[in-house]
Amino acid sequence: MDGAPLEPSLAAAWLQTDDLAALGQIMAAAGRLRAAHEGDTVEFCAIVNARSGHCSENCAFCAQSAHHQGQAEVYPLMSAEEMVRRGRAAAQAGAQRFGIVTSGRECPQGAALDEICRAVEVLTNEQVIAPCASLGLIDEARARRLADAGLVRYHHNLEAGPSFFPRICTTHSFKDRVDTVKAAQAAGLEVCVGGIVGLGETPEERVELAAAVAELAPQSIPLNFLTPIPGTPMAERAPLRPLEALATVAVFKLLNPQAVVRTCGGRQQVLGSLAPLMYLAGAGGTMIGNYLTTEGRQPQEDIHDLAALGLRPAARLFSE
Numbered sequence: 001m002d003g004a005p006l007e008p009s010l011a012a013a014w015l016q017t018d019d020l021a022a023l024g025q026i027m028a029a030a031g032r033l034r035a036a037h038e039g040d041t042v043e044f045c046a047i048v049n050a051r052s053g054h055c056s057e058n059c060a061f062c063a064q065s066a067h068h069q070g071q072a073e074v075y076p077l078m079s080a081e082e083m084v085r086r087g088r089a090a091a092q093a094g095a096q097r098f099g100i101v102t103s104g105r106e107c108p109q110g111a112a113l114d115e116i117c118r119a120v121e122v123l124t125n126e127q128v129i130a131p132c133a134s135l136g137l138i139d140e141a142r143a144r145r146l147a148d149a150g151l152v153r154y155h156h157n158l159e160a161g162p163s164f165f166p167r168i169c170t171t172h173s174f175k176d177r178v179d180t181v182k183a184a185q186a187a188g189l190e191v192c193v194g195g196i197v198g199l200g201e202t203p204e205e206r207v208e209l210a211a212a213v214a215e216l217a218p219q220s221i222p223l224n225f226l227t228p229i230p231g232t233p234m235a236e237r238a239p240l241r242p243l244e245a246l247a248t249v250a251v252f253k254l255l256n257p258q259a260v261v262r263t264c265g266g267r268q269q270v271l272g273s274l275a276p277l278m279y280l281a282g283a284g285g286t287m288i289g290n291y292l293t294t295e296g297r298q299p300q301e302d303i304h305d306l307a308a309l310g311l312r313p314a315a316r317l318f319s320e
Helices: 008-015 020-038 080-092 110-126 140-149 174-186 203-216 242-255 267-274 299-308
Strands: 041-051 097-102 130-134 153-155 190-192 195-197 220-225 260-263 283-287
Touching: 008 203, 008 242, 020 041, 020 242, 020 260, 020 283, 041 080, 041 260, 041 299, 080 097, 080 110, 097 110, 097 153, 110 130, 110 140, 140 174, 153 220, 174 190, 174 203, 190 220, 195 203, 203 242, 220 242, 220 267, 220 283, 242 260, 242 267
Parallel strands: 041 097, 041 283, 097 130, 130 153, 153 190, 195 220, 220 260, 260 283
Antiparallel strands: none
């Protein structure tokens, strides 16, 4: 609470606790941080898979990789009109932020980037939802083009810590991901930077990811829990236990007190009936609706969970 840094060895030990009383204390500490920085509100975001499949990268967990045998749908870039329609629907469902996501190694260029920027411009002018994007590796010039169109935030996960990253991807480097985040920041964009846990990393390697994220000082940290997908190298990996997942939420918040920890893919599959406890463990945001290649919960279910805990959805980011 006073801003003192958390020792990595202590954080790693907390990730391994099977003591409910100890876990409760860890969650309570992270929950106090969430309340101090975010009050009694929780921010909802939603995404659209605007271009799917045939990705050139070999990320071991991803169904959209052309290197694997995942069954993800394949289609080209959506029209700007369709992206805008999805953004409006996300706002009606209660989301404050809307992410345009494309498969592939890097941010589109030329006409494709123009189409994305056109959608961003419309959503920005309508001011019903804050436009974000997750378009792969990016340089400062393309990031500035998006910022000029009205983009608020760029999302790019580190996925894993630097020592574990080569075990899940070899077609680009950990440094490539860090450089993308810094390029977006240099262009004046907020950043949403997190990763995916349950890939087989040790507790120490998971803390390494949380610490690497903290070095970039993002506004938002999306935390994904591996959902093993048939056809990928991670298909047979056992999911995290619910209590381990809750401890992970808490540790990420304790290592990143200023950022909103946002639970995303895999939260309902891993946490199950314990999912509402993620807010007590420090989560100040979550993704509603479907994810890239897996289904999510209905927004009304998340709103019901908040009410049961005495929390409420965050207000719209734009005034009436």
